[in-house]
Amino acid sequence: MAVVELQKLVKDYAGFRAIHGVDLRIDDGEFCVFVGPSGCGKSTLLRMIAGLEEISDGELRIDGRRVNEERAAERGLAMVFQSYALYPHMTVRENLAFGLENIKTPKDEIRRRVDEAARMLQIGDYMERRPKQLSGGQRQRVAIGRAVVREPKVFLFDEPLSNLDAELRVVMRGEISQLHRRLGNTMIYVTHDQVEAMTMADKIVVLKLGTIQQVGSPLDLYNRPANQFVAGFIGSPRMNFFEATVAEQARGGIVATDEGGRRVEAAVSPERVEPGAPVTLGVRPEHLEIGSERGHPVTVETIEQLGGESYLYCRDSNGRPITVHKSGQTRIRAGEEAKVFLPAEAIHVFREDGSALERLRIGEEA
Amino acid sequence: MVWSFISRTRGRGRFDVTDWLTWGYLILGIVLMFGPVLWVAMSSFKTDAALSEYPPSFLPFAPKTVMVEGYDDPLPLYEITAGEHRGEVLAQIRRIGLNAQMVDPQNPAEKINVKIGDRAPAREFAMAFENYSKLFERFNFMRYFWNSVFITVVATIITVIFNSMAAFALAKYRFRGRTTVFLLIIATLMIPPTINLVPIYLVVNELGLVNTPWGVIWPAVATPTGVFLLRQYMLTIPDDLLDAARMDHASEWRVYWRIVLPLAAPAIAVLIIFSVMWRWNEFLWPLIVLTRSEEFTLQLALNAFQGDLQTSWSGLLAMTVLTLLPITIVFALLQKNITAGIAQSGVK
Numbered sequence: 001m002a003v004v005e006l007q008k009l010v011k012d013y014a015g016f017r018a019i020h021g022v023d024l025r026i027d028d029g030e031f032c033v034f035v036g037p038s039g040c041g042k043s044t045l046l047r048m049i050a051g052l053e054e055i056s057d058g059e060l061r062i063d064g065r066r067v068n069e070e071r072a073a074e075r076g077l078a079m080v081f082q083s084y085a086l087y088p089h090m091t092v093r094e095n096l097a098f099g100l101e102n103i104k105t106p107k108d109e110i111r112r113r114v115d116e117a118a119r120m121l122q123i124g125d126y127m128e129r130r131p132k133q134l135s136g137g138q139r140q141r142v143a144i145g146r147a148v149v150r151e152p153k154v155f156l157f158d159e160p161l162s163n164l165d166a167e168l169r170v171v172m173r174g175e176i177s178q179l180h181r182r183l184g185n186t187m188i189y190v191t192h193d194q195v196e197a198m199t200m201a202d203k204i205v206v207l208k209l210g211t212i213q214q215v216g217s218p219l220d221l222y223n224r225p226a227n228q229f230v231a232g233f234i235g236s237p238r239m240n241f242f243e244a245t246v247a248e249q250a251r252g253g254i255v256a257t258d259e260g261g262r263r264v265e266a267a268v269s270p271e272r273v274e275p276g277a278p279v280t281l282g283v284r285p286e287h288l289e290i291g292s293e294r295g296h297p298v299t300v301e302t303i304e305q306l307g308g309e310s311y312l313y314c315r316d317s318n319g320r321p322i323t324v325h326k327s328g329q330t331r332i333r334a335g336e337e338a339k340v341f342l343p344a345e346a347i348h349v350f351r352e353d354g355s356a357l358e359r360l361r362i363g364e365e366a
Numbered sequence: 367m368v369w370s371f372i373s374r375t376r377g378r379g380r381f382d383v384t385d386w387l388t389w390g391y392l393i394l395g396i397v398l399m400f401g402p403v404l405w406v407a408m409s410s411f412k413t414d415a416a417l418s419e420y421p422p423s424f425l426p427f428a429p430k431t432v433m434v435e436g437y438d439d440p441l442p443l444y445e446i447t448a449g450e451h452r453g454e455v456l457a458q459i460r461r462i463g464l465n466a467q468m469v470d471p472q473n474p475a476e477k478i479n480v481k482i483g484d485r486a487p488a489r490e491f492a493m494a495f496e497n498y499s500k501l502f503e504r505f506n507f508m509r510y511f512w513n514s515v516f517i518t519v520v521a522t523i524i525t526v527i528f529n530s531m532a533a534f535a536l537a538k539y540r541f542r543g544r545t546t547v548f549l550l551i552i553a554t555l556m557i558p559p560t561i562n563l564v565p566i567y568l569v570v571n572e573l574g575l576v577n578t579p580w581g582v583i584w585p586a587v588a589t590p591t592g593v594f595l596l597r598q599y600m601l602t603i604p605d606d607l608l609d610a611a612r613m614d615h616a617s618e619w620r621v622y623w624r625i626v627l628p629l630a631a632p633a634i635a636v637l638i639i640f641s642v643m644w645r646w647n648e649f650l651w652p653l654i655v656l657t658r659s660e661e662f663t664l665q666l667a668l669n670a671f672q673g674d675l676q677t678s679w680s681g682l683l684a685m686t687v688l689t690l691l692p693i694t695i696v697f698a699l700l701q702k703n704i705t706a707g708i709a710q711s712g713v714k
Binding site: 047050051052071072073077078079081082083085086087088089098099102103146150 | 604606607609610611612613614615616617620624625628629631
């Protein structure tokens with residue numbers, strides 16, 4: 001049970017700064033996910049919290065206590081590595097027990113905790129095997145079990161599912177969430193997969209080039225991305241972007257003209273833009289309406305019919321790709337011309353510097 | 367299975383030129399490498415008399431002897447190859463000039479004269495085990511053996527620990543001057559050992575280690591080859607494992623002892639076999655440091671067999687075989703690890 005606070009955390013490698021003063025508070029029992037493209041510093045940040053990477057500047061507090069100088073193990077954290085990092089020369093049981101042996105836990109206590117973790121993670125059947133003899137999913141469970149037996153204050157996960165196949169990943173995702181519900185510990189989870197972030201997190205931290213872009217709940221980030229980067233990163237398939245110019249500030253939003261000169265209404269706060277300012281409009285594939293009489297003319301290039309839902313990959317007259325997600329099936333065929341309409345309440349508007357204008361009406365919440 | 371593997375041929379079902387060449391080459395290799403060893407092993411069972419025989423025989427033969435009534439010592443048996451008694455087997459009582467006075471063991475009363483050219487010694491296959499027992503009885507073999515074992519084992523243990531600690535630091539820690547240190551260690555490979563003899567002797571002498579096993583052990587424990595071999599292997603151990611151990615409350619010593627050392631086992635096996643071979647076969651350095659015969663290693667004792675005036679070949683050969691044995695056993699036990707280790711550490 002622990003609160004983790006990052007205050008102006010900085011990491012300098014020789015010649016370049018990997019983490020630029022990160023401020024963050026992770027509450028007790030929270031499942032916090034660090035997400036971002038590769039090289040954004042999310043793993044570095046996690047390793048700094050773990051104590052495996054030195055903190056160049058700033059302060060790291062766990063339960064209010066400064067732990068910058070403490071060794072990894074003393075911080076009371078446990079980590080699950082991307083490569084699992086199971087000790088290849090030890091059996092599963094020895095792997096689980098190793099950490100407890102190091103702190104001279106009594107034998108029967110070790111046995112009790114190891115057996116309990118084994119039962120919880122259903123790895124009891126192969127306690128005497130070595131990691132080499134286990135499948136990917138089983139290794140993953142053992143790696144989690146090794147963290148569980150330590151009864152840490154905070155669990156750290158470094159892309160734990162990236163070596164598993166898609167199906168197993170979904171299963172393990174569920175199991176980790178379940179583990180979190182059962183244990184109630186604070187957990188910090190690093191991933192580059194925004195689906196993992198959306199499905200598991202209480203709080204998502206989006207990172208880019210060593211700075212925090214936005215912190216919030218999954219739906220916060222989905223509904224109110226703070227900037228164009230977050231908008232593009234969260235949500236699958238990606239949000240569609242259109243270049244436009246602000247035409248006028250109207251009641252309940254702004255009116256912009258797109259590249260084709262068409263007027264587009266957007267229900268966003270008009271306060272931070274002037275008419276004539278270039279903006280980027282963003283609409284998620286699932287909010288675009290295709291097949292209506294009004295809107296952007298596009299050419300449908302490819303269609304993926306999944307039965308329950310359909311994806312239409314289109315291109316507008318400027319050659320810009322536009323993805324439309326439609327629930328159910330569609331009669332539109334590849335190669336056809338169609339029009340996509342941008343509903344005012346679904347439009348995100350980003351200023352030239354990438355920051356988003358506040359949305360006034362959000363469809364999902366209505 | 368094994369046979370079908372061994373008898374595989376390149377030509378389908380029959381020998382073609384490649385097969386002949388391959389087999390010929392391999393057999394030649396076996397003869398060249400094992401011939402001398404086998405010859406030494408066989409000769410070590412020959413008596414001194416059989417050793418000086420010409421032409422030499424491969425198998426150890428000894429003259430047959432028989433106890434004949436009326437004679438105190440056993441008499442050597444001869445086959446008569448020509449003359450009146452041709453085909454009979456007689457015992458020789460003594461030789462007188464070109465004749466031999468012989469006796470039929472069945473009929474001891476009658477003495478027979480035979481030309482020495484008409485008889486050939488009757489020989490039988492006999493192993494002269496006394497060559498070996500002599501080593502233990504008259505010669506302080508166990509003493510030298512113990513000295514050698516002590517030096518080899520202790521030096522190898524220290525070598526493995528020292529080298530693996532150095533290799534661990536060089537492979538897994540980032541510190542200023544890491545490359546420099548590593549290069550310096552490797553650079554010492556360029557210095558011929560003979561150049562070091564005198565300075566090392568001076569140091570050993572100053573420390574009062576002359577004529578002690580430690581004088582042989584200490585100068586040799588830090589081997590650049592060992593450090594290099596282990597470092598290269600340890601580079602392949604993922605850092606995540608060490609980090610995981612650190613998260614598991616392991617001290618740096620425990621990381622080294624419980625994680626790095628067991629995982630470097632294949633490379634360590636290679637180093638062990640190298641070290642055992644080096645130390646066991648080492649001759650020049652012990653010859654300099656050890657002058658009292660109680661401290662001699664086997665190699666020095668072997669040298670001592672070769673006297674100024676005469677050499678006890680039977681003892682020398684028997685001891686050579688005994689000296690070869692331990693190293694052969696170590697190699698046989700570890701050879702799987704060695705080949706694997708050499709392949710994996712990329713060092714040949």
